[in-house]
Amino acid sequence: MLLPYLNSEPTLQQLLEGHAAIAPHIHRTPVLTCEALNKITGAKLFFKAENFQKVGAFKMRGATRAALALTQEQLSRGLATHSSGNHAQAVARAARLFEVPAYIVMPENAPEVKRQATLGYGARITPCAPTIEARQTTLEEVQAETGATFIHPFDDYNVIAGQATASLELMETVPDLDDIIAPIGGGGLMSGTCLAAHGVATGMRVFGAEPEAVDDAWRSLKSGTLERNESTNTIADGLKTNLSPKTFAIIQAHLQEDLLVTEGQIVEAMQLIWSRMKIIIEPSCAVPLAAILRNPEVFEGRRVGVILTGGNVDLQNLPW
Amino acid sequence: MLLPYLNSEPTLQQLLEGHAAIAPHIHRTPVLTCEALNKITGAKLFFKAENFQKVGAFKMRGATRAALALTQEQLSRGLATHSSGNHAQAVARAARLFEVPAYIVMPENAPEVKRQATLGYGARITPCAPTIEARQTTLEEVQAETGATFIHPFDDYNVIAGQATASLELMETVPDLDDIIAPIGGGGLMSGTCLAAHGVATGMRVFGAEPEAVDDAWRSLKSGTLERNESTNTIADGLKTNLSPKTFAIIQAHLQEDLLVTEGQIVEAMQLIWSRMKIIIEPSCAVPLAAILRNPEVFEGRRVGVILTGGNVDLQNLPW
Numbered sequence: 016m017l018l019p020y021l022n023s024e025p026t027l028q029q030l031l032e033g034h035a036a037i038a039p040h041i042h043r044t045p046v047l048t049c050e051a052l053n054k055i056t057g058a059k060l061f062f063k064a065e066n067f068q069k070v071g072a073f074k075m076r077g078a079t080r081a082a083l084a085l086t087q088e089q090l091s092r093g094l095a096t097h098s099s100g101n102h103a104q105a106v107a108r109a110a111r112l113f114e115v116p117a118y119i120v121m122p123e124n125a126p127e128v129k130r131q132a133t134l135g136y137g138a139r140i141t142p143c144a145p146t147i148e149a150r151q152t153t154l155e156e157v158q159a160e161t162g163a164t165f166i167h168p169f170d171d172y173n174v175i176a177g178q179a180t181a182s183l184e185l186m187e188t189v190p191d192l193d194d195i196i197a198p199i200g201g202g203g204l205m206s207g208t209c210l211a212a213h214g215v216a217t218g219m220r221v222f223g224a225e226p227e228a229v230d231d232a233w234r235s236l237k238s239g240t241l242e243r244n245e246s247t248n249t250i251a252d253g254l255k256t257n258l259s260p261k262t263f264a265i266i267q268a269h270l271q272e273d274l275l276v277t278e279g280q281i282v283e284a285m286q287l288i289w290s291r292m293k294i295i296i297e298p299s300c301a302v303p304l305a306a307i308l309r310n311p312e313v314f315e316g317r318r319v320g321v322i323l324t325g326g327n328v329d330l331q332n333l334p335w
Numbered sequence: 336m337l338l339p340y341l342n343s344e345p346t347l348q349q350l351l352e353g354h355a356a357i358a359p360h361i362h363r364t365p366v367l368t369c370e371a372l373n374k375i376t377g378a379k380l381f382f383k384a385e386n387f388q389k390v391g392a393f394k395m396r397g398a399t400r401a402a403l404a405l406t407q408e409q410l411s412r413g414l415a416t417h418s419s420g421n422h423a424q425a426v427a428r429a430a431r432l433f434e435v436p437a438y439i440v441m442p443e444n445a446p447e448v449k450r451q452a453t454l455g456y457g458a459r460i461t462p463c464a465p466t467i468e469a470r471q472t473t474l475e476e477v478q479a480e481t482g483a484t485f486i487h488p489f490d491d492y493n494v495i496a497g498q499a500t501a502s503l504e505l506m507e508t509v510p511d512l513d514d515i516i517a518p519i520g521g522g523g524l525m526s527g528t529c530l531a532a533h534g535v536a537t538g539m540r541v542f543g544a545e546p547e548a549v550d551d552a553w554r555s556l557k558s559g560t561l562e563r564n565e566s567t568n569t570i571a572d573g574l575k576t577n578l579s580p581k582t583f584a585i586i587q588a589h590l591q592e593d594l595l596v597t598e599g600q601i602v603e604a605m606q607l608i609w610s611r612m613k614i615i616i617e618p619s620c621a622v623p624l625a626a627i628l629r630n631p632e633v634f635e636g637r638r639v640g641v642i643l644t645g646g647n648v649d650l651q652n653l654p655w
Contacts, residue, residue, distance in 0.1 A: 045365070066613045071613060286650060289615055289650060290615075293386045293387055293646035294614055294615065295609055295610075295614060295615060296613075326613035330609060330655065333650075333653075335650065
């Protein structure tokens with residue numbers, strides 16, 4: 016056990032300790048700028064390029080941070096999770112890093128490309144029916160059999176602390192940001208971003224960005240209680256999940272505003288980043304730029320940090 | 336006139352002077368590495384990412400270098416060229432840099448996206464029939480009318496010296512390369528790469544890479560005289576042109592070997608770079624990696640510099 020196991024909201028000191036511990040195991044991703052996008056938006060944008068992170072997404076940070084908070088005995092029995100996306104690959108990769116088994120429960124209809132990538136990191140995949148209930152039941156069975164520890168994709172302070180390190184690095188590279196913006200799915204990245212930003216600079220404005228089609232966070236912030244998505248009909252496949260109690264509480268305390276975007280705006284922002292910045296990002300990753308483009312008056316003339324979350328795209332099925 | 340006009344093969348000293356002069360006007364592009372591609376190829380690859388260059392391609396270097404070798408009077412009458420590709424945008428962008436007019440002769444069937452990009456840099460476009468003869472006649476008419484100076488895309492020592500600076504930067508960042516590889520189209524980049532590499536390190540092996548479908552360089556090197564492509568049936572749209580007397584002479588004197596690749600190998604290498612490195616490159620740009628993948632025994636265990644030439648792709652028309 017290299018890091019304390021976090022049972023409550025991490026302090027800035029704990030975020031920094033966690034960053035030092037995971038730093039040898041992750042990439043320090045570059046911060047990119049783009050004259051053309053600055054001109055289009057009227058803001059100065061600083062993109063933290065987590066699409067270049069190991070496994071192609073920021074999820075590697077949280078999974079690694081969580082694994083480092085386990086005892087040696089826990090770790091030796093392996094890591095488990097249910098996911099069809101980037102978190103599955105991150106848990107598999109973190110397990111391989113520490114040379115322990117990874118057990119991933121994955122819905123039968125998960126894209127073959129994601130399945131192959133997860134297998135490529137040496138994980139054992141257990142298929143399940145594509146429902147939340149089947150995922151949880153199957154995961155419990157796997158845990159009962161193996162004794163592996165479940166790494167939740169976001170409702171875990173250790174994972175949240177890991178995701179916070181993307182913003183820590185961004186603010187170290189660009190010390191005078193006015194604003195920071197990240198997409199909201201389950202809220203792990205968003206809540207980590209909140210804690211890091213206000214830990215470092217209490218005056219920084221922290222924005223969330225969310226597809227209209229899966230606006231549970233927007234409605235939760237409005238009603239003051241956890242709301243759920245009624246459908247998951249968005250191309251931003253990483254943002255279909257609902258907030259959890261832990262992530263909602265942090266986001267509610269820190270967020271300036273949650274900005275909604277349409278599906279068309281997501282595709283347009285994604286194409287802009289591909290064609291102007293020459294980098295591959297996944298649809299979820301385009302949501303913050305879409306929000307900036309939709310609300311130029313909010314960001315005009317300001318120095319804005321944008322977390323580019325990941326670059327895992329099925330090149331055979333692009334949304335245009 | 337900030338640089339001497341080059342009438343013969345540039346020396347290393349002249350390449351370095353040219354680099355110092357253009358440096359404020361171009362991006363120093365990053366050198367990227369990729370564990371996954373090192374594993375697949377068995378070599379250590381260092382990618383000079385000119386897809387992140389201004390106008391999205393290395394061509395900005397040569398056009399800027401050539402403009403800086405003109406007298407103030409020449410420059411004030413503007414720059415001219417015929418091109419439907421990256422060189423058109425580079426000449427337009429260089430002209431805007433020095434606040435002089437750009438006159439681009441472009442075949443009527445040029446992709447709308449390239450036409451718009453060139454217009455976006457403020458150039459005047461003169462359409463012509465899609466033949467070599469029409470291009471040249473129209474260009475002569477434009478020159479007669481305007482007095483603008485023709486910047487040849489490659490058969491010009493000033494342009495060649497500009498393209499050489501990509502390798503100069505790469506070797507400065509990674510001083511102990513064993514090999515360097517670039518694609519061959521008209522040969523401007525390839526001959527610049529030869530002069531830079533052997534100027535800095537006489538023992539370095541310099542490789543070219545070329546599609547089988549447009550193998551004029553391969554046949555020219557074999558026969559010892561300039562050969563021409565009989566068709567231009569390749570997805571590597573930047574490599575359809577033939578070598579010129581100046582570029583052939585330099586390549587003939589320096590090249591270790593010209594490696595051929597099939598169309599399928601180009602697509603495969605392009606997909607590998609997109610999916611593993613998360614960056615956008617154009618088909619021409621994938622040709623060197625395709626050559627390394629086809630000839631692993633040539634590069635195994637070696638430190639290989641790879642020039643990624645550009646990232647201007649029509650996202651609506653991908654080759655898969």
